[in-house]
Amino acid sequence: MTRNEAISTHRNQRHGKVLACFPMQYPRELLTALNILAVEVWGPPDVTPTHEMARIQAYVCPIVRHSMEFLASKEASQLDGILFPHTCDSLQGLATVLTDFGPWDKPVFHFTHPKGPLDSPRRTFLRKEFQHLATQLEEWTGETLTLEKLRDAIALHNHLDSLRGTLLEPTGQTLGPLQYELLRRGEFQWPQTWLEEIQEALAGVSVDVSKEAKEGGPARLLVSGIVPEPQGIFEALRQAGAIPVADDYAAIGRRICHVENLPDDPFDALMARYEALPPCPTRGASVDRRIGWLLERARSAKAEAVLLHNITFCEPEMFDLPHIRRELAAQGLPVLYMETELGGELSGQLATRLEAFVEMVLDARRKG
Amino acid sequence: MMLRRMQYEFMKNAGGTFLTGLQRYQAFKKRGKRGARPPFGPPLESVERLKEIMTRYYFTGRYADGAVPVAWVTSGFPSEALVALGYHLVYPENHAALCGARRKGGKMCGAAEEFGYPRDICSYVRTDLGSLLSKKTPVGRLPKPDLLCCCTNICQTVLYWYRALAKHLDVPLVIIDTPFIYGEAPTHHLEYVRGQLDQFIEVAERIGGKKLSPEHFVDTVKKAQRASSLWGECLATGKAKPSPWSAIDSFFHIAPVVTIRGSDECVDYYQMLLNELTERARKGVGAIDNERHRLLWDNLPIWFLVRDLALATAERGFQFVCATYSNAWAEAGSQIDPSTPLDSTARTYTSVYLNRDLDNRTRSLIQLARDFDADGAVLHSDRSCKPYSVGQVDVRNRLMEEEGIRAMLLEADHNDERSFSKEQALTRLQAFMEAFDE
Amino acid sequence: MSNAASIGIDIGSTSWKGCVVDSKGRVMASRIQESDPRIKEQTARLLAELMADTGASSQVPVIATGYGRKQVEATRQVTEITCHTKGCFHQTGKPGVLIDIGGQDTKVIHIGPKGSVLDFQMNDKCAAGTGRFLEVILQRLRIPLDQVGQHISSKGEGVKVSSTCTVFAESEVVSLVAQGARVEAIARGVLEALAARVSSLAGKVPEQLPLFMSGGVALNPAMVAILAEALGRPITVLDNPQLVGAHGAALSGGG
């Protein structure tokens, strides 16, 4: 199902609203409970630039520049509103340009997540922020948010996350473009439908037993970054002789937060799930926590190296880089950093870099 | 400890000299280029005092650690409590700007890049981390912090920056997270900031080994507020024609209100500056000889280019009379209410210029242009500073279409001269100015 | 019966390099030519020459590297990073840091005690810090690349060229010329700017590790000297620096 189909199905069959949601973290459970379809905007990768894009300087990340173009286009008329989580300066800039200088004139919502460790003022704030957003969305949709509905939605998303986790690992299967396609379908799919799709896929999967790096096998990578675009990245990896085995992309692995025993109170449950999110610089997690998390992912997936794949001009990811590189290398995990645009092809230079990196990793494996 | 303290106190009251970017700028203004008579009016006399203050500030800093508690803070951090608790404060942004004005920015950025920080990180951050990593600074030495204090009201970048500092220095970090304001701030946002303020004060007391006395705090708040309002009055003298000083001058004179606000010295300084400026305005003494056009400056100064900018504009009778950057420090002042110091501190620091939506910022920019009767605007599109720069294209269009103010975007970087072409920039500026007289 | 064990070819953006090695990895014959945009034809021609020189049969494996490696038919394709490392280690037999300033990209490779790549850095996005940068800017000054040594002023006399972006640096140089700065002083400034860029790519090189250099720019003593100044250490230029990649490719033939 394509994004457009998902949107029209939601409109015609569930008669709900469609909300464009920006990266990265926002309480999607609230949306589901209020029959709102979240359609995430990560770019999109391929847009034809016009004067709209030129309103944002070229030194700003392509997610923001492309989004400007997209939201000013005809296609965006399918959307009823926008939700901006407070992810970074550039996105905040987009949010204010778009509403203060147009062309966006439909409703805009904001979700501000607290930056830094969740201490008591932050917990209080986060809870109020959830409630504040819930109230605004209730007013917008005219639906009432009952505790029942919210509880169900939270349970649904929690279940989804556990399945997403399974899809990512540790069944031992490595990640291919297909799984990524399925994992990313959630960026526009109605959660219940998505859940069924994942269940179906998991049932059909024959578990690959190659949990270990094997002689002659591809180099096993932990991939991290913002979003796996351009999609040619997977083909480039395959050609270079590598395969992702664990994922910390902000769009994918970094958003999975399964909680075993959900608290009964739905707002407590929202808080618990939020707290279970993997560390992300955009929420002010410390560098050490991030490094610890990456190490743990790499070890449990038996990754041999790490690919940090950033988007050009995305500052939050850049600050961690030198530290991740040093500390993971000291643990025997070499790190390759590369920046790409969202669309187009991977440049020859980048492909060479990937290949050389894989050659290095495989050589190290041979030499033990 | 005792000895250290005495050294510190001694330095605080003694003077010393070292070359600052300011000195170079001033010397240059006096001398002009190749001996020709410079197109500038007589220099400000307060400059001498400013130099003294800043020299002493950095000089004392060298002896601060071990003598008094030291905190490194972002420029927008609510620092009054720290001042009242006797902390010596270091403002890495101010330090970076100083390096930039001395044209050391690129070199220091290079040192941070050698460590592995990518080039697209804000150049203040790279300058400062580069200085830290290479142990080089034009001020001799910065005292080691006991506490890092970061407030996100100017950008999220400082959040990443201070996390990196905490990692390099292994020092506790306080984050005051100020949600961005779209329209009006919801109550729970302000309560959130207030809650963090309380928590921060506890930490600062613990590390400083002292309780915050309410009277002392209110006293500091009042002085800080006084300094901001005086600063605002100083800026307002620029409305006179000709303007008695230029916005470029103000980029240097802003240093005390950033670094030592809350002290008597700071208040006294701005009183002195205000007297001088008022007097100049009364006598009709301008910052340049022949003021024909009045310009507004938006965004951070291009620190390594201020001299060239001053000359290039002055030569053609153009004068920067106001700047959103300098103005941001005056705007906040009026909001602090000494009768509810903490609540109003929370509100004030959450509502700073850069933490408000573009509509709000644009209105205040336009008001500034009107108040100062500017007929042109140069918007520095700063590749290093996203929060300040995103939206400028639309702001420029609005200025031109609705206000009839000629405006240009000047793409540069505030501190890293390596990703910049001076010739191209000055040529564009020149073309922009030529269009006024056609 | 020929001794030829394998053939390595390195198809770079500015030049085509190839060599034949015997079973001990010694170079039997080599070719270096300016790159021809018709890569396939040039490769076929030069390969034939190399084979004729050494009597190598068509059974001898051909390993291709360089940015054009995928354009030609070869037994294997290996990246320049691995090849330069192999070629360097064959010559020196020790760990170290290898700098290769190529036409399109500049690499800094950390070579381990067993001759493997421990880590590497490459310039990204733009031509800053590459041979291309040097070429473009020196052209502006009308200084042939191979004679730059005779055209630069001594240490401390260079004018500062601060931009590291090729386009900006070019315009900076043009205006320096217009302002009447000495060409020699500008040339020095340009070399220093490049050295600074490479040095930032190299990061902190551990004290005990020797520095090596390969690639065509290494034939330029002035550039090597300035780079050594920037890094604060002597640099050993490998023998036949241009051929190191092709040699390393040939050495990859066995495995």
Ligand code: SF4
């Ligand atoms: S990619 Fe980075 S800079 Fe761009 S919107 Fe996301 S977090 Fe912000």
Ligand code: SF4
């Ligand atoms: S220059 Fe801009 S991005 Fe950099 S610290 Fe200041 S406000 Fe933040």
